[in-house]
Amino acid sequence: MLRAAVELADAVGIDAVSMRRLAQELGVVPMALYKHVANKDQLLDGMVDVVLGEIEPADPALDWQVGVRARVLSARRAVLRHPWARQAIESRTHRTPAVLGYMDSLAGTFRRGGFSADLTHHVMHALGNRIWGFSPELFDEPPVAATTPPSAEEQQALAARFAEEYPHILEIAVAAAGGDLSGVGTGCDEQFEFEFALDLLLDGFDRLRVQGWTSARGVASGRA
Amino acid sequence: MLRAAVELADAVGIDAVSMRRLAQELGVVPMALYKHVANKDQLLDGMVDVVLGEIEPADPALDWQVGVRARVLSARRAVLRHPWARQAIESRTHRTPAVLGYMDSLAGTFRRGGFSADLTHHVMHALGNRIWGFSPELFDEPPVAATTPPSAEEQQALAARFAEEYPHILEIAVAAAGGDLSGVGTGCDEQFEFEFALDLLLDGFDRLRVQGWTSARGVASGRA
DNA sequence: GTTGACAGGTGTACGGCGTACACCTAGCGT
DNA sequence: ACGCTAGGTGTACGCCGTACACCTGTCAAC
Numbered sequence: 082m083l084r085a086a087v088e089l090a091d092a093v094g095i096d097a098v099s100m101r102r103l104a105q106e107l108g109v110v111p112m113a114l115y116k117h118v119a120n121k122d123q124l125l126d127g128m129v130d131v132v133l134g135e136i137e138p139a140d141p142a143l144d145w146q147v148g149v150r151a152r153v154l155s156a157r158r159a160v161l162r163h164p165w166a167r168q169a170i171e172s173r174t175h176r177t178p179a180v181l182g183y184m185d186s187l188a189g190t191f192r193r194g195g196f197s198a199d200l201t202h203h204v205m206h207a208l209g210n211r212i213w214g215f216s217p218e219l220f221d222e223p224p225v226a227a228t229t230p231p232s233a234e235e236q237q238a239l240a241a242r243f244a245e246e247y248p249h250i251l252e253i254a255v256a257a258a259g260g261d262l263s264g265v266g267t268g269c270d271e272q273f274e275f276e277f278a279l280d281l282l283l284d285g286f287d288r289l290r291v292q293g294w295t296s297a298r299g300v301a302s303g304r305a
Numbered sequence: 306m307l308r309a310a311v312e313l314a315d316a317v318g319i320d321a322v323s324m325r326r327l328a329q330e331l332g333v334v335p336m337a338l339y340k341h342v343a344n345k346d347q348l349l350d351g352m353v354d355v356v357l358g359e360i361e362p363a364d365p366a367l368d369w370q371v372g373v374r375a376r377v378l379s380a381r382r383a384v385l386r387h388p389w390a391r392q393a394i395e396s397r398t399h400r401t402p403a404v405l406g407y408m409d410s411l412a413g414t415f416r417r418g419g420f421s422a423d424l425t426h427h428v429m430h431a432l433g434n435r436i437w438g439f440s441p442e443l444f445d446e447p448p449v450a451a452t453t454p455p456s457a458e459e460q461q462a463l464a465a466r467f468a469e470e471y472p473h474i475l476e477i478a479v480a481a482a483g484g485d486l487s488g489v490g491t492g493c494d495e496q497f498e499f500e501f502a503l504d505l506l507l508d509g510f511d512r513l514r515v516q517g518w519t520s521a522r523g524v525a526s527g528r529a
Numbered sequence: 530g531t532t533g534a535c536a537g538g539t540g541t542a543c544g545g546c547g548t549a550c551a552c553c554t555a556g557c558g559t
Numbered sequence: 560a561c562g563c564t565a566g567g568t569g570t571a572c573g574c575c576g577t578a579c580a581c582c583t584g585t586c587a588a589c
Contacts, residue, residue: 099546112548113567121547146507153503171395196510199519204510273520279377281509282502283370286420286428289505295423296497323575336577337538345576532589539582546575553568559561 082107082117083127087163090128095165100124125169126177132166133179135159139186145194152187153208181247188249198256205253206269207278306331306341307351311387314352319389324348349393350401356390357403359383363410369418376411377432405471412473422480429477430493431502 082103089106090098100121104111118124137155139148160166184205191201244251257269306327313330314322324345328335342348361379363372384390408429415425468475481493 100548101546109566110568112550112569115548116566146511150503150507154500157499168396172392191510194514196514197519200510200513203520204506204513207506207510275381276378278506279374281506281513282428282431283374285505285509286424286431287370289424289428290418290420295421296427324577325575334539336540336579339577340537530589532587534585534587536585537583539580541579541581543578544576547573549572550570551568552570554566556565557563559563 082114083124083131086124086128087131090165090169091163095169098165126173129166129170129173130177130179132159132163132170133177133183135162136183139190141190141193143190145190145196148190148194149187149208152190156183178246181250185247185249188253192249192252198252201249202253202257202269203274203277206274207281306338307348307355310348310352311355314389314393315387319393322389350397353390353393353397354401354403356383356387356394357401357407359386360407363414365414365417367414369414369420372414372418373411373432376414380407402470405474409471409473412477416473416476422476425473426477426481426493427498427501430498431505 085107086098086103089103093102100114101111103124104114107114114124118127133156136152136159139152141148143151160170187208188201188205191204192198196204309331310322310327313327317326324338325335327348328338331338338348342351357380360376360383363376365372367375384394411432412425412429415428416422420428
């Protein structure tokens with residue numbers, strides 16, 4: 082069913098993907114879809130996960146910089162294969178397992194490359210903007226120790242599972258909270274992250290300017 | 306009316322802004338709105354322009370880096386003031402005068418700072434992602450010499466008007482086409498732009514890594 | 530002072546949307 | 560033989576954007 086939805090979106094665009102239209106495509110009555118997804122939002126989440134699943138896995142043998150580059154470009158390729166994906170990803174606020182998994186593995190690449198958890202945190206933010214646009218809250222803390230209602234034991238189990246599944250994200254979150262575990266879940270300082278990435282770019286711009294950088298335009302078809 | 310729409314969106318979110326709801330808010334029948342905008346898309350365009358209008362004007366006395374930084378942060382503030390604005394901006398593909406004006410003035414700041422038209426082009430792309438997310442086509446060439454139908458004279462007049470209004474954008478477009486004016490309108494090499502910005506970031510990351518960068522977290526409340 | 534254009538508000542209607550709710554049916558473990 | 564359950568059905572409600580025909584007040588030109 083998700084496959085059908087993705088194909089339909091590829092064919093007619095995301096706006097034309099309605100529960101009714103998708104049902105028709107599947108030769109089924111609209112309400113039948115609700116036996117598989119709770120609502121349309123969940124359908125979109127699923128579709129996004131399909132696209133994210135197309136991102137090639139990390140190659141741990143690669144140097145961190147090459148590895149990250151390859152990973153991000155692979156993500157870009159996946160998104161470009163489905164023109165509707167960018168908009169869909171940006172409209173989602175949920176952190177599905179696919180999103181968390183991708184983030185965690187990317188964070189792992191940085192860590193193995195010698196980045197501190199702290200620095201990893203910030204560069205992930207800076208990169209986040211590049212990978213899926215302007216989604217500050219994307220990195221906000223998942224409910225590892227935030228919500229109160231569920232029983233303390235369930236809570237523990239959930240946290241443990243999270244720690245096992247996404248060790249790097251947890252590590253980063255802890256680092257971001259300054260080692261103060263109780264503060265985990267308060268979210269990031271978005272303004273800091275924004276300026277961090279902005280200044281990184283501006284400094285890069287300046288370096289290119291002083292060295293008289295110019296694109297290879299004109300000779301051959303450009304770009305190496 | 307645009308003011309009312311913006312206020313409504315601020316109050317109840319962009320999804321709840323419907324022609325009907327907005328009309329009700331204005332004490333008017335839904336169809337009355339269509340005397341002022343052609344359709345809902347145009348309403349959203351107008352709302353985005355209102356937000357863009359809140360961006361503070363450039364201060365030409367500032368150093369380019371300080372100036373760009375101030376401008377981008379001002380844009381961010383405007384967008385943050387209207388939580389719906391990010392999504393709305395990203396969903397628009399039109400280049401309204403407000404967007405073009407902002408881009409042109411930003412490009413001018415780079416040019417005055419000693420950037421070549423070529424480099425300005427690329428850094429604008431790199432920054433574009435930061436300002437309003439992942440909108441590759443935002444910088445695609447406006448129809449300065451692209452569409453065929455309108456009479457050659459009208460065409461000329463339009464191009465002249467564009468050149469006067471947005472000189473820097475034009476300059477950049479020409480530079481991007483490699484001085485070959487006939488090629489203007491073919492759009493940018495998005496893959497190149499993407500990798501350009503990505504590598505700029507990765508290089509910046511590496512520099513921070515080797516110098517053992519760490520956020521000021523822990524002392525005081527962080528961030529200067 | 531009449532007239533006619535025009536800006537802008539009105540009312541009705543259509544087709545599409547997401548989805549709540551009640552119902553049906555086939556297959557299967559007991 | 561029986562009840563559970565996964566999954567498909569049909570109807571209905573209240574939203575949405577907007578096409579189309581109509582009305583009303585204002586004001587310039589005659």
